[in-house]
Amino acid sequence: VEATPATHPDAGTSHAQPNAQSGFVKVEGTRFTIDGKPYRFAGANFWYGAYLGAADGIGDRERLRAELDQLKAAGIDNLRVLAMSEASAFQRAVRPAIMTAPGEYDERMLQGLDTLLVEMGKRDMKAVLYLNNFWQWSGGMSQYVAWATGEPLSDPDKTGDWNGFMQHSARFYALPKAQAIYRDAIRTVIGRTNGISGVAYVDDPTVMSWQLANEPRPGSQDGGRANIAAYDRWIDETAGYIKELAPRQLVSTGSEGAMGSIGDLDLFLQAHKSANVDYLTFHLWPSNWSWMDHKDPAARLESGLKTSLEYIDRHIDAAGKMGKPIVLSEFGLNRDGGSFDPASGVIARDRFHRAIYERLLQRMQAGDAIAGSNFWAWGGRGRTTNSDFMWKAGDPFTGDPPQEAQGLFSLFDSDASTLQVVSDHAKAIHALEP
């Protein structure tokens, strides 16, 4: 029976009956457990899951149900999903937004999240929900800064100034007005009762974890170090706030690991030592990080793989020392020749996924801190018909958010070979000794 911290509004009441199966994911040392049994997973990024769950022409509930069935059948039963987006003037941001203005929310979108959680719960899937974004494709921290300061947005898709954009986003951590708007968004989502099931989100074991944001960074490579104190404080305080609201669910940051911590693994660990952070996350982007080539992933595949596997081992080792589980919450590679065409080859990508999964399984078998992964990203039946391959409002969703070509990293429902690689990994995980 989970105790409810005295500070929680429900203090003194016990949600679960004695000895009932709660179904919530818990942390025990460097492992996840569900009702006392080890929980490990082969998951996917499904950033638009709540969008598909919405009605009124925004979503596609038939597609959602069909693709959740397809994922479940492949053994992919942990989905990482965007749970808050902010209305902005960014040219490459998803529309509509969940938050239409500070403190105002589009109920159609929140009903989309209700639908997603109900459909995932029916299939015994677990959701990792992120509540903000360091990047522009869902509005994100930069939009909060614009709301808090009245200053205009600097759109990196227009200026190409990514360092300036990252420094602007990172101002979010130390702006009280931005934090107040964000906390209202946190309360709105976490404090919600599912309009379909009548179950409070905090009492729904489908929700494994609340993530502070997608890929929160302290700032740019050169400017970020000055923000470290504000960044660490933001993580500790926000994670503590979420723990109070949702004591039965886990909290993680959404970090990329060292590459999202101005290249410094020690800074990553320092930011994650807070007792309010239940587990660590890291991401792996060899072509974004120039370890491999967007236009030809086969060109430096072997050297890129070597660097990737070293990055994986360093983070698993560090999590083990810290005594917390770690999840590889994003990883992906381009299609052969850098194509966006769903009919193009994925030989390099399949080799990459197989090698990553082999290393994760080896480390799981050794009892190390790695507890699961989510590839980036499920594209399902989403396809673009636009000659520039860029998403426009009203287009079908794919695994690639609006700031990237539709097909850059998506794993489409027609990518049978890659789906098989993922499914084989899922089977191997489920066959592991408890």
Ligand SMILES: O=C1NC[C@H](CO)[C@@H](O)[C@@H]1O
């Ligand atoms: O969170 C993310 N990480 C990498 C993805 C692919 O570039 C990107 O689309 C997303 O912002």
